[in-house]
Amino acid sequence: MTEPELIEGILRRDRNAFQYLVNRYEKQVIKTAFYFIGNMEDAEDLSQEIFLDIIYSMGSFKRSSTLSTWIYRITVNKSLNMVKKQQRRGIMVRLESYFRSVPDHGVAKEAEPSHTGNEVEKKEMNEMLHAAISRLPENQRIAFVLCKFEEQTYRQIADIMKIGLPAVESLIHRAKLNLQKHLVYQFSEYQKT
Amino acid sequence: MDCTQFKTSITAFREDTLSGDQRRSAERHLAACPACSGLLAQFNSLDAVIAEQKAASPNTFAATRILQRIENEFERPGKIHSHGWVRMLQPVAIAIALLCGILIGSYTATKGTPGTDQLVTSPGNIEFLRSNLFISDFADEDKILVLNK
Numbered sequence: 001m002t003e004p005e006l007i008e009g010i011l012r013r014d015r016n017a018f019q020y021l022v023n024r025y026e027k028q029v030i031k032t033a034f035y036f037i038g039n040m041e042d043a044e045d046l047s048q049e050i051f052l053d054i055i056y057s058m059g060s061f062k063r064s065s066t067l068s069t070w071i072y073r074i075t076v077n078k079s080l081n082m083v084k085k086q087q088r089r090g091i092m093v094r095l096e097s098y099f100r101s102v103p104d105h106g107v108a109k110e111a112e113p114s115h116t117g118n119e120v121e122k123k124e125m126n127e128m129l130h131a132a133i134s135r136l137p138e139n140q141r142i143a144f145v146l147c148k149f150e151e152q153t154y155r156q157i158a159d160i161m162k163i164g165l166p167a168v169e170s171l172i173h174r175a176k177l178n179l180q181k182h183l184v185y186q187f188s189e190y191q192k193t
Numbered sequence: 194m195d196c197t198q199f200k201t202s203i204t205a206f207r208e209d210t211l212s213g214d215q216r217r218s219a220e221r222h223l224a225a226c227p228a229c230s231g232l233l234a235q236f237n238s239l240d241a242v243i244a245e246q247k248a249a250s251p252n253t254f255a256a257t258r259i260l261q262r263i264e265n266e267f268e269r270p271g272k273i274h275s276h277g278w279v280r281m282l283q284p285v286a287i288a289i290a291l292l293c294g295i296l297i298g299s300y301t302a303t304k305g306t307p308g309t310d311q312l313v314t315s316p317g318n319i320e321f322l323r324s325n326l327f328i329s330d331f332a333d334e335d336k337i338l339v340l341n342k
Contacts, residue, residue, distance in 0.1 A: 018260065027251065176204050
């Protein structure tokens with residue numbers, strides 16, 4: 001199925017076109033969402049909303065870029081919205097737990113699943129990396145994730161973000177410097193513990 | 194090169210974009226500084242973490258679930274899908290409507306309803322009150338009859 005055929009099929013609400021769309025872009029959508037959200041299950045859940053959005057918004061697709069680029073744009077926007085929601089929810093949960101906190105003297109905590117030292121270290125590294133990425137300004141985060149994780153070229157990133165090539169270069173350079181700063185601090189703190 | 198200088202050029206060192214002199218200076222510093230060597234090792238371990246994330250693949254049933262969701266969405270005829278901005282405007286519209294209601298209500302309460310004096314003095318209003326509050330015109334006459342008896 002060619003891209004114009006796929007687009008026409010989706011506009012006609014053709015089931016075969018839906019199936020082709022999902023099979024063709026499922027991994028791209030889920031993995032991009034995963035790189036921003038940091039959790040595969042959440043990314044899979046969000047991908048359902050993303051595909052519905054793609055189908056409903058297909059009428060507004062101008063065809064000035066490739067379908068893949070347009071889908072990347074929707075995925076990035078939806079993922080960033082989800083991250084913001086999670087951050088807001090996180091603040092509320094922390095506030096709730098702060099006000100509800102009761103002393104748990106003598107109460108045995110549930111045993112955490114055992115991990116080997118290497119697994120723990122990897123998990124912590126993963127968390128530190130994700131925390132550092134999520135502290136980047138939004139544009140730097142998008143450019144960095146698309147470049148480093150999605151392995152998109154600077155040209156593709158420029159198309160997805162609707163900016164020029166020099167702007168992409170600058171964003172990625174600044175993202176790397178910011179990440180370096182955050183990670184140096186986090187690693188130094190980690191070494192102290 | 195000292196620790197601060199190394200920390201600010203660690204990415205350039207890893208990406209091999211330092212000049213020859215800078216690189217040699219950084220290597221000399223690394224040989225003498227265990228803290229910066231440890232830091233470099235941690236940065237290098239991030240490559241493995243990123244590679245692991247890139248290798249992660251979605252659940253094999255993810256596509257089926259997406260298709261099922263799409264099926265469900267289009268099975269329901271007459272369902273109106275609202276865009277994000279419409280969904281965002283809905284609470285704003287409700288808030289505006291509520292505010293208008295409160296303003297209109299408070300305005301009519303102060304300006305639109307007559308005072309107690311006006312109600313009593315107008316003969317039309319006395320009739321209205323009598324009929325609505327079940328006060329019979331004969332009530333006074335009944336009272337007089339009872340007294341006469």
